[in-house]
Amino acid sequence: MKSSLLFALLGLLVAVLWIASLAYGTVPIPPIDVVRILLGQPSDPVAWSTIVLESRLPQATTALLVGASLAAAGLLLQTLFRNPLAGPSILGISDGANLGVAVVMLFFGGTIGLTTGGAAIGGSLALILAAFAGACCVLALIIYFSTRVSGNVMLLILGIMVGYLASSLISLLNFYASADRIRGYVMWGMGDFGSVSNTRLPFFALCTLGGLIAALLLVKPLNALLLGERYATNLGVKIRRTRVLILLCTGLLTATATAFCGPVSFIGLAVPHVARLTLGRADHRMLLPVTMLLGSAMALLCNLLTVIPGTGTVFPLNAVTPIFGAPVIIYVILRRRGI
Numbered sequence: 008m009k010s011s012l013l014f015a016l017l018g019l020l021v022a023v024l025w026i027a028s029l030a031y032g033t034v035p036i037p038p039i040d041v042v043r044i045l046l047g048q049p050s051d052p053v054a055w056s057t058i059v060l061e062s063r064l065p066q067a068t069t070a071l072l073v074g075a076s077l078a079a080a081g082l083l084l085q086t087l088f089r090n091p092l093a094g095p096s097i098l099g100i101s102d103g104a105n106l107g108v109a110v111v112m113l114f115f116g117g118t119i120g121l122t123t124g125g126a127a128i129g130g131s132l133a134l135i136l137a138a139f140a141g142a143c144c145v146l147a148l149i150i151y152f153s154t155r156v157s158g159n160v161m162l163l164i165l166g167i168m169v170g171y172l173a174s175s176l177i178s179l180l181n182f183y184a185s186a187d188r189i190r191g192y193v194m195w196g197m198g199d200f201g202s203v204s205n206t207r208l209p210f211f212a213l214c215t216l217g218g219l220i221a222a223l224l225l226v227k228p229l230n231a232l233l234l235g236e237r238y239a240t241n242l243g244v245k246i247r248r249t250r251v252l253i254l255l256c257t258g259l260l261t262a263t264a265t266a267f268c269g270p271v272s273f274i275g276l277a278v279p280h281v282a283r284l285t286l287g288r289a290d291h292r293m294l295l296p297v298t299m300l301l302g303s304a305m306a307l308l309c310n311l312l313t314v315i316p317g318t319g320t321v322f323p324l325n326a327v328t329p330i331f332g333a334p335v336i337i338y339v340i341l342r343r344r345g346i
Contacts, residue, residue, distance in 0.1 A: 020300075024304055025067050028307050028311055029041045029045075029064060032314055036058065044059045045059070065204060065208045068203075069200045070310040074274055074302035074303040075306075076260040076263065077278075078299060078301060078305075079298060080094075080222075081275030081276055081279050082279040082298045083229065083257050084257055087159060087250065090163070093163070095257060095276075096261075098145075098163075098167075098169070099149070099171075100142050100146055100265075102177075103144055105270060106177055108137050110141075112192045113181060113183075116188065135207075138267075141173075142258065142265055142266060146262065150251055150255070153247070153254060154251075162250075197324060198270060198272070199269055203267050203268070218263065225252060226291045228249045229253075230290060232249070233289055268324075271328065272325050272329060273329050274302055274305055277336055278302045279294075282298040285297060
């Protein structure tokens, strides 16, 4: 299949799923009315405009951006570590975000104090700040480790150990927390694309698009790394600097997605393999954009499947993503030659 045709089909798929996410939900809205609302025309009933513009539009846009960012982060890490099972959570960055939220929810009760005078912030904004701070702290630690060890395998092991330490601290916080706080933390950990409001969407989109553009600028060194570090060095690639840039890029993408939406599973792990199987080659000039588009499509599809038709019930996001992600990973493991 020609690259232009493939991009056109994937772009059309993403557009259709995005419109479907605006039309489908606990209150079904005809797609033609969704288009009219987006064009600024009044709707009948009037409540449809509020539903589309205030709830579903930011949710669908968030799903589109999160899918692209996590898929791109997964591809970058799989290339860097030459490990088909590497994903955005493997370096402990997601665990750092989880720890930040756990401290706020389980220890402080969901509120962060700002000054000694009693000013404080709470609710979803407190969780976003805590998750972002926790992820950035772990990212800084991983980047420091990357300057002290020369091999990617050692860095991978260090990242896994940092993740274990964060998980251990979360377990201790869970042990001493009340049942209500534990339930709130568990619900946050199930993932949700609907937590980004219109007021927060610009900042979220800015961080995500910045990370995606940075990933696209790393295409040449990523292709060189496919040949091995020795060959990449001979081609003029500065391995240490490239490693730090990849870690910064994946850290920004993972931290932003986890802070705003919770730990979204399997998209970053499975989608790069779907992109490779679709293309049949590993050239990042094609592979990275295709991975982003497929990640957006998968996230939008999972967002649609969280709503049970006719019942008004909404499934947790992480109850749906493994339905698509797990079979892909099983297939890849059983067909190693396809990696």
